[in-house]
Amino acid sequence: MKRIRLSSPDIGEEELQAARRVLQSGQLSLGAEIPAFESEFADYLGSRHAVAVSSGTAGLHCVIRGLGIGEGDEVITTPFSFIASANCILFEKAKPVFAEIDPQTLCLDPSKIEERITPRTKAILVVHVLGVSCDMDRIGAIAERHNLFVIEDACEAIGTTWKNRKVGTFGRAGVFAFYPNKQMTTGEGGMIVTGDPELAAFYRSVRNQGRSAHDGNVFDRLGYNYRMSDLHAAIGRAQLAKIGEILKMRREVAEAYASELRDVEEIILPPGLGEDSTSWFVFLIRLSERFGPEDRREIRRLLAAEGIDTGAYFSPIHLQEFYRRQFGFKPGDFPVTESICERTIALPFHNRLGREEIHTVCEKLVSNLFARRS
Numbered sequence: 001m002k003r004i005r006l007s008s009p010d011i012g013e014e015e016l017q018a019a020r021r022v023l024q025s026g027q028l029s030l031g032a033e034i035p036a037f038e039s040e041f042a043d044y045l046g047s048r049h050a051v052a053v054s055s056g057t058a059g060l061h062c063v064i065r066g067l068g069i070g071e072g073d074e075v076i077t078t079p080f081s082f083i084a085s086a087n088c089i090l091f092e093k094a095k096p097v098f099a100e101i102d103p104q105t106l107c108l109d110p111s112k113i114e115e116r117i118t119p120r121t122k123a124i125l126v127v128h129v130l131g132v133s134c135d136m137d138r139i140g141a142i143a144e145r146h147n148l149f150v151i152e153d154a155c156e157a158i159g160t161t162w163k164n165r166k167v168g169t170f171g172r173a174g175v176f177a178f179y180p181n182k183q184m185t186t187g188e189g190g191m192i193v194t195g196d197p198e199l200a201a202f203y204r205s206v207r208n209q210g211r212s213a214h215d216g217n218v219f220d221r222l223g224y225n226y227r228m229s230d231l232h233a234a235i236g237r238a239q240l241a242k243i244g245e246i247l248k249m250r251r252e253v254a255e256a257y258a259s260e261l262r263d264v265e266e267i268i269l270p271p272g273l274g275e276d277s278t279s280w281f282v283f284l285i286r287l288s289e290r291f292g293p294e295d296r297r298e299i300r301r302l303l304a305a306e307g308i309d310t311g312a313y314f315s316p317i318h319l320q321e322f323y324r325r326q327f328g329f330k331p332g333d334f335p336v337t338e339s340i341c342e343r344t345i346a347l348p349f350h351n352r353l354g355r356e357e358i359h360t361v362c363e364k365l366v367s368n369l370f371a372r373r374s
């Protein structure tokens with residue numbers, strides 16, 4: 001039985017050649033690949049500055065610190081995300097204030113944001129979850145009205161657009177990630193984009209131990225080693241060169257899934273289908289309300305037994321033990337998020353997933369679903 005994997009990076013001859021080029025050069029870090037990757041990324045995105053870092057999480061941390069967000073400050077964000085988008089707020093001892101999501105887009109619900117704003121609120125950290133853009137018009141208007149920063153976690157959304165403009169370019173800063181399950185990968189890695197030259201200079205300094213831009217022996221501030229290596233950057237350049245093709249293949253896989261599952265009443269398809277603005281990260285279906293968490297567990301177990309890997313995205317951030325302990329969150333605080341989180345199943349999804357594999361996954365999913373229902 002051939003396993004159908006949940007995700008799989010698309011590594012070709014170009015990436016191998018890029019890695020070889022760097023290894024043979026002897027300059028494995030702090031070399032020319034980093035500025036080249038940054039400038040190519042900035043061009044692709046349409047942003048003024050891009051700063052490569054060691055991960056998306058590191059990038060988010062730099063952004064929080066660069067805006068001076070710290071103890072006593074609050075940041076409004078979503079509980080339906082990968083935990084790093086809220087942890088970065090905790091790194092600086094600020095408080096994540098969650099707001100409910102829109103059950104259609106699965107992004108922050110703009111109508112639920114203003115009720116969370118207090119005099120301590122400094123920023124709205126939006127997550128373009130699953131490669132679907134948040135409503136940047138409404139969120140931008142709220143931020144302006146209350147004088148707040150907008151930070152974009154675009155780690156799942158490279159190439160996603162809102163009204164023909166790429167996400168990541170709307171906020172004071174945007175962050176991308178290159179872990180192997182993302183649309184493009186460097187192994188580990190991240191990129192911060194911003195239109196603000198001072199913030200860009202700050203990120204360059206803190207990623208490299210807080211070094212001065214003018215004198216490598218002078219340290220202007222507390223910094224970290226959040227550098228990306230040249231090896232990673234070279235692989236990223238090769239991936240970025242074919243990002244259009246990658247996103248097209250992923251869109252085709254998503255549409256193929258949708259055409260197989262569209263008529264299954266018990267399945268709710270993910271947002272963003274049929275829209276050019278979506279950059280497909282994973283294919284996340286939801287079981288209808290008649291199914292509960294035990295049904296999902298059992299269906300996932302049966303699929304695994306048939307060689308089909310699945311995921312459960314996400315586990316609500318506010319219900320993680322250390323968030324509960326620190327902030328007193330409890331089940332029921334964000335009922336829309338919690339109810340959705342209990343019934344999602346991420347299906348195998350990558351660029352080169354074949355039509356037959358997609359068909360097999362859908363067939364097994366639907367037959368297990370029907371067996372469970374009756």
Ligand SMILES: *Cc1c(COP(=O)(O)O)cnc(C)c1O
Nearest residue numbers: 055056057082084085155177179
């Ligand atoms: C992947 C991801 C991150 C973190 O990226 P890493 O590179 O793994 O640190 C942050 N936020 C979201 C929404 C993500 O999906």
